[in-house]
Amino acid sequence: MRKTILWIAIFTLLLISPITSLAQSKNPGDIVPSIKSAQEEVTSTNTIIRVLGKVLINVAGNIRLSNHPGYVTNFGSGNLYVTHPNVKFNTGSINTQVKKEVTAYGQDVLRPFMQKNQLFVGNAQILVFNHNGSKVLDRSVASGRTVDYKIPGGYNTRYNGYHIYYGSNNKENWYTRMYYINNGQPCTQCIPSSLEDPHPLNENLVLKNDRIYIKQSNLDSVDLKSNKKDLTMNDIFNEFYDNNTKKLTNQTRTLDAEDEVSINDVIAGLKYNSEYDYTEFQFKSEHSTPNYHSIMFQGNLSSRYSPGDSLNLLPRL
Numbered sequence: 354m355r356k357t358i359l360w361i362a363i364f365t366l367l368l369i370s371p372i373t374s375l376a377q378s379k380n381p382g383d384i385v386p387s388i389k390s391a392q393e394e395v396t397s398t399n400t401i402i403r404v405l406g407k408v409l410i411n412v413a414g415n416i417r418l419s420n421h422p423g424y425v426t427n428f429g430s431g432n433l434y435v436t437h438p439n440v441k442f443n444t445g446s447i448n449t450q451v452k453k454e455v456t457a458y459g460q461d462v463l464r465p466f467m468q469k470n471q472l473f474v475g476n477a478q479i480l481v482f483n484h485n486g487s488k489v490l491d492r493s494v495a496s497g498r499t500v501d502y503k504i505p506g507g508y509n510t511r512y513n514g515y516h517i518y519y520g521s522n523n524k525e526n527w528y529t530r531m532y533y534i535n536n537g538q539p540c541t542q543c544i545p546s547s548l549e550d551p552h553p554l555n556e557n558l559v560l561k562n563d564r565i566y567i568k569q570s571n572l573d574s575v576d577l578k579s580n581k582k583d584l585t586m587n588d589i590f591n592e593f594y595d596n597n598t599k600k601l602t603n604q605t606r607t608l609d610a611e612d613e614v615s616i617n618d619v620i621a622g623l624k625y626n627s628e629y630d631y632t633e634f635q636f637k638s639e640h641s642t643p644n645y646h647s648i649m650f651q652g653n654l655s656s657r658y659s660p661g662d663s664l665n666l667l668p669r670l
Contacts, residue, residue, distance in 0.1 A: 397458065397511065398431050401533060404456040405435040409529065412518065413448040423453070431461075431535030432543055439470045440529055442521040450478075450520035451529065457515050459506030462534040464543065465517045466565060469496040470526035470601050472590055473648045477527055480518035496527075497565040497603070503536070522629055523649065528600075557602075566603040570595050585618045586636035586646040594640075616666040621645060625655045634664065 402425050409421040426434040440451055455463060467477045474496065481490035481502045492500045504512060519529040532543040557568040592605045608614065622635035622645065632654040635645040648666075658664070 397509075398427070398433075401431075401456050401458075402427065402433060404454055405433060405531075405533065407454055409437055409440070409451040409453055409519075411447055412450040412452050412520075416446065418447070418451065421451070428543065431533075433533040434531070434543070435533070436528060436530045438528075440519070440527050441524075442527065443524045449522055450518050452482075453517045453519070453529065453531070455515040455517060455531075455533070456511065456513050457504045457533070458508070458512070458535075459504050459510035460508050460536040461504050462532075462536055463502045463504070463515070463517065464499050464532035464534060465519070466497060466499040466530055467494060467519055468528045468530065468565070468567065470528055472586070472593070472601075472646055474525045474527070475521075475523060475649065477525075478518070478520040480520070482516045482518065484512040484514040486514075499532075499565060508536075523626075523631075524633065524647070567595075567600070569602050569604045569606065570597045583615050583617060586616060587618075587639050589616060590638065590640065590646055614668060616668060618664060620658060620660050620662045620664055622660055623655055623658060625653045627653075632658075634658070 405425050406423045408423070409418045410416065411418055421437045421440065423435045423437055428434065435453075437453075441447055442451075443449060457463065463481065465479050465481070467479065476493045476495055479490070479492050479494050479500055480488055483489050490500065490502050494500065504515075506512070517529075517531060519527065521527060534543045557570055559566050559568055590601075592608055593601050593603070595602050618636045620634055621637050622633075624633045624635070625631075626633065630653070631649045631651055633647050633649050635647045638645045
């Protein structure tokens with residue numbers, strides 16, 4: 354049985370989002386003595402790196418996720434970048450939130466962000482809790498949108514026990530990432546920056562209009578002359594998939610702006626979430642991550658559609 358939804362989706366590669374900067378008064382009781390030498394500065398950076406390298410923690414149950422360590426890139430001068438393996442929220446042992454421990458110094462900047470690892474996702478959530486356990490930042494974020502939090506206090510005043518919370522209420526795949534910026538030193542690699550198109554990492558992260566995107570690592574794989582416009586959900590996934598990095602990017606390989614396409618696929622699974630009032634449509638995937646592709650539609654559609662039905666989506670690029 355074939356059913357059709359006129360579904361308007363805009364696959365935009367260049368979106369705009371603001372950067373937020375907040376500040377919070379410090380608690381003098383958690384001050385660590387100031388750094389007074391270059392050797393101590395190196396030691397402080399090593400301490401930050403050691404903590405950033407720790408695994409993520411599932412907030413529910415406070416369970417350490419041993420397969421989600423932090424991978425740290427050191428740009429020098431105390432400027433760092435950390436990323437973790439794909440987080441499958443609300444799946445298996447992972448619930449709606451994971452958290453990351455951070456040791457931070459006064460006036461330095463935490464710049465967390467999340468990037469999707471599946472085709473269609475909603476907004477995620479980023480929170481920052483200070484060394485006293487008080488929430489100092491709470492933002493709903495789209496994929497690639499960064500938020501800034503400046504650590505209060507004097508330069509080189511160390512605070513232990515900051516935590517970044519990353520979350521999603523849906524069954525979604527996200528990468529959790531963060532820049533740690535030494536505010537006493539410039540960091541041109543810690544995008545957003547004044548550079549139009551920096552390429553600081555192997556992942557081809559780039560900045561456009563204050564939002565971070567991932568380009569295909571092999572630009573020879575990009576061919577916008579393809580005439581194939583009748584696609585499955587797996588075809589759409591492969592449009593954004595990087596075969597070298599095994600990750601989803603923000604750059605299509607054959608589709609271009611203004612292309613007219615038709616997505617035709619068979620529903621493999623259907624789930625209604627009564628708490629948030631949406632229906633998840635699942636489609637076959639040829640990848641292990643994700644093991645199916647999904648789209649969420651508002652409301653309970655489980656009485657109108659069933660596994661085995663053909664669904665036709667008409668997106669606008």
